[in-house]
Amino acid sequence: MVSEGEAFCPGHVTAFFEVHDDPSPRTKGSRGAGLCLSLGVRTVARVRDAPRQSVDILVNERRQKAEVTQRVAEKLTGSRSFEVKILSETPLPVSQGFGVSAAAALSTALALDDALGLGLPRDELVSVAHETEVECGTGLGDVVPASLGGMDLRLKPGAPGRSEVRTYPVKADLLLAVLGPEMPTKTVLRDPAKVAAINRVGGPLIDEFSRDPSLERLFDIGNRFAEETGLANPTVLEVIRASRMFGRATMAMLGNSVFASGRSDQLATLYLRFGTLQRCEVDNEGARLL
């Protein structure tokens, strides 16, 4: 038997957040706010009966370690002996705050559930992806909002059933600009001083945003978070400030990158002086089978 499932999960940017530690990875996570991107990860899962279990992962046609995706595939396959091929395609770079590991994990969970005919509840698939992302230390809060689409306000951390998330449909063109080297989430979250700064600054800003959530305030409050936590380097701060002439930009957490909305042509000219640029929209649908 050979069977196949295919799914898309949007990328996700976070403007500001707060870390919530917990011994259970389904309860651990982050509070915060962000946006789903029309650029994301598209995954085909192909399974075939085989004498022993194997999981093979190709990202953009290249064999990858992709630890989160690997573990999600192993969890869903269980002890059954299948040859599993996970073929993911994405135009987004990793470790730049675009939620690629989360989108790869969740699109894999949806596609593989379909290919294996498991019929697991959607919330369980989202929970497996969230839990695995947390266990691997590659992210805390992208999976759940990426499953939902739109602009998100995450009021309680964790997997579905434990988290509390409000989402707001948004129609906006976005620019994504990568301005510096990769910023692996793991490295930042291992630094207690950085986590302390994130939580000291992030908590009150989430409360402030929750009183009147809007796309403009997502950017404005994100700017304060980027500056006050010290996570933004001088280039990112310069670009954020210069963007105000033409719209709004804020740092994509956690990456040396920004996302922006406004007069795209002028913003593009500005960003091309500093780095790599992509255009997209807000995805209001969330992760889905194709």
Add this chain to the structure above:
Amino acid sequence: MVSEGEAFCPGHVTAFFEVHDDPSPRTKGSRGAGLCLSLGVRTVARVRDAPRQSVDILVNERRQKAEVTQRVAEKLTGSRSFEVKILSETPLPVSQGFGVSAAAALSTALALDDALGLGLPRDELVSVAHETEVECGTGLGDVVPASLGGMDLRLKPGAPGRSEVRTYPVKADLLLAVLGPEMPTKTVLRDPAKVAAINRVGGPLIDEFSRDPSLERLFDIGNRFAEETGLANPTVLEVIRASRMFGRATMAMLGNSVFASGRSDQLATLYLRFGTLQRCEVDNEGARLL
């Protein structure tokens, strides 16, 4: 003892080319024409006495296989027992026709020669990088022009001493747009039908360009090469055609990408509808120690 060397090698785009096979990797290569990019690979080589030899490669702070770089480092280190660390940084994507493997290999050769105090002749370092790139099948003609800078016309293939290359200094702003998935050089060059098409179309075009080399003709002849070889997919062809309103663009061989020169703002707006964008200039210096 710990010592360090640091080098930069420009990226390199090819507009059209012809494959020259030969049993000797120093003679094998390509004829063709292209441009050196102010974006490239910056490499620090760090060596330390150690009980046994080891080579460790980080690209953008991430451990990578980087076969070409690994082999170059092994060749230069020889049988001496050193702990070698190669730290490369690049904003350019791989397998998109920007000569990243060549730039990584040549910057490594220069930096490691300096760190080890070998004092090998520059031509020998360029030859080692060329030969290794050819052995690995990751490229045929980027190393030598990237060592020189400017716009290049490669009249005879191979390493320095065997090749014949003319270079022309060029002052131009360039846009680099990635429009589709990676196109590993190895995959294309393994396909005899593609190589036959490349050589049938490429040979006469190189001759035509050599009669009157200019930046404009590099683009115009590149357009014919991209179209007549069938290497360009419909998106690349559409983007090349649409670019004529604002300047000139042609396909970066071998990648699902284009490089362009002209009215940057309008070109940028166009390209952002299709993919990822970077800006740079022509590098007229070539690979160098820093």
